[in-house]
Amino acid sequence: MHDSVVTLFRRTRDVSTAAALATAGVSGILLALGVGGSADWQVWLAVIALAVGIPHGAMDHVVTVPGMQPARMALFIVAYLSVVALAVLAILTWNVLGFALVVLMSAVHFGIGDAAFLKELSRSQSPPKRQAPWWVYAIPAGALPVVVPLTSDQADDALEFVNPVLQQWHQGAGPYVLWLSLLAGVVGVIWLAGRRQYRDALDVIALGALALLSPPLVAFAVYFGFWHAQRHTARLVLEMPDAITHAKDHSPAAGFVKAVLPGLPALLGTMVVAVAITMITGGTLERDYLWIVLVIVWALTVPHMALTWRLDKRALAVAGELPQMARR
Template structure:
């Protein structure tokens, strides 16, 4: 068992304090889950009224995510090795991560340029894994959910599948339109994206349902409370089945995934972690934003450059940039999982000062 302290990780026999678990659950997770349920209810009402949510409204979460939560949530990757690996200098940390982004990000962009459909497919698979990682870490600091490596893999599989697969099951035309609109920006033929047939939708639906049942069964066997896991699974299924995919993914990316990862990063900073342990949420977030703005500004500049190159400034352009950044970011988070033993036990204890 370990606990993060300034400058590295040292042995300690302490888990995440119950107070922090309560604050995270009640003041971060529950409000977002409730908001998603409210949006799903409103979307259902709009649909029953025979109307549609205007696309400019659907794009608002993605627009906000450029500067708040979304794009900034990976802007401190260059500091992660220095924070989690004792003896790693900031200079070396920055050099390693920048090299990683240049190599892996460039390879991702090359794949999109050569075969846009394959590039988008890889993006879905990587995001499936990465978004599942985010929920797994939250389970660990709350000391609930599944246990062991097998349970971790199940959590990652089901929680990543809900945002990535449910829209294609429940709203295939709208979900496929997002893929088609994006890959055509990179030269793919409009007909290159196959429609999602009913038999395939049924098969994928059965897979998702089986994953959820296995996930909840594993949680129950672990003896931890089932309420949060079951309610989040149900809300996510309803949310992605009802809310238009662009709005749904934008809200999830911004308020669910990014907020959870920002919390994870705040816990790697001893000062912010101490504030979080006292229930202070605003001060650590403002500290994070101050640290994240330079890299966020660079990412925004890359977005502008990509838009000028493609002569387009739309959702597809933004998704292409996110894809190029997500691949190296997922590598960094996977390394964090390794250092923090996220997959090996039920409780991740590298969360704050000893």
Template sequence: MSYLSASMSLMASVPGILACTAALGLVALAPEVAEWPAVQWAPWGVGLLVFGIPHGALDHRIPTESDRSPGGLGFLAGYLGAIAVVLMLWWIAPMAALIGFLVVAAFHFGQGDLYWSRVDRFGLQVEGDDSPDHTGEWPAWRSVLLLLVRGVVPIALPVLVFDAMFAEAANALTGRLFGDSARWAIPESIRKAGLVAVGLLVAFHLATLAVEAWRRPDRRAVALSEAAGSALLVVLFSVVPPVLAMGVYFNAWHSVRHVVRLLPVAEPTRSAARAGQWLTALARFHRSTLPTTLIALAMMGGLWWFVRARTGDVADFGLAALAMVSALTLPHVIVVLGMDRMQAVWDRPRAGEVRS
């Protein structure tokens, strides 16, 4: 792996690992503190402003594969149209909107980690990064397995492990805020079967990584690191209260990884990032994303104002913000699919292949 790919991978991984480990340490050493609402919502209050919202705020500045230029008015119209469709679904069928959001979020979380799995193994890179290590075979099912594990764990485990807590939040969101008469409920037999299915999926994933570490000494460090990351997420979402767990994961793990991936690609930051000037690239990133971030915050506030008569405590504001995040997620996922295609994330690696 070249220096640029290695440095990007390090920057993408360390913040999330530290944040998730800190949350686990808090639960182990001071479980009563981890239950405080202020503590659980703190990663959201800070993280959304620093990386959570900004991580998708440059979607309109990412070149497309066809013309290598950022999107224009047509792109903006499509993006806003997708947001409107999701918000309309929340208004018409809130429970369906919630379920759809969980499915899309699971795909997107796995999608983001799949990119870094490929970077670590094959040096998937941007222009200006040389000495690729695109060797060997990589069956498509390995990509699907990684995407499933890294997507299912952050979504399914909070739903299944903290089922009563999740049901209360889901019913408050869909019922109290949006007036849906449907209620979230998972039969105990289905919940247990779901936990077994997730456990088997993770076990198979870890087994394939163990085989890779044994058969490929050159990939041993990568395989063991990936296994440790998956195990960390399993423990995080199994023992840490969902609001806190998702707060540190979404902002410090998922969003940071996407920002690092974005820096060498997006128009305002790519020259500095490809030159290794990361502080300059980050400064340009935050300066460029500020207007869009403020617009997204205003949209969250607008949605909360629209349903304000039905809201109660500060947690309801968080639920309204979650509905708006779901509306922003759909077009963002479509943009990242374009990045996946542009960067050959789903292509079988071949010797000497470089995609920008």
């Protein structure tokens, strides 16, 4: 990995961790002071964070299936969007079941993706250090930002604004899932610190603090837009020769921007389609727009997760930590 790309990875990591800790700190102070407020601003913060995060998946079909001829690429995009459309229809039809599957899928995707990001970064170390198994980090890295906010005491209020039928999505198992997620975080921190992976342990602590101290919509917004999307975009730089060239010739930030720009049309398309679906279904922008945007993002995650797994598998396999069968 070129020095400028290593710098990009490290800066991206530092910014995302700082964003989580700062948000947790401010939320903790407001919580201690008993300062509440309308959830409206949280809803729109979530929309903004979704907008920031959407472009990171728009180039997955290019970097994971390179060299495809235009005709085949067109068919691939049609199939991709068809899967998204079916997923949107399924979630809108079976709200609770669809949401529960999305929670599971997102926790797996976020955790493995974050672990793969760290493995890509660790490859730049010389000599490579012996580390804890990747899943020691991946499990809490996925569960803490996804499961904990959705099973906390404030979850019902947040879900009320998203879609009231989702309030009992866990069917009464929320406390158990919450404590298992927190236990995974504690075990992860202890294990990582025992291997002297203090920076990795700090990441887990930051995710736990964000999930526990921040309102659910705020925790989700900051994590998705300023943690997951940023780290995934940094990984895309490795798959885009133009982005690497910009990082080498100009600056790490220039390489990052080069990886973001191709995804902006997808952002515009998602927001326009969300408005259209909201109007067609008889909803209002003030009340229903966030729900529709979330449904589209969750639906996009279905093919996005499948394509990203190829990158994740390669990163983890290079680290020598995937079983032989999983590498095929």
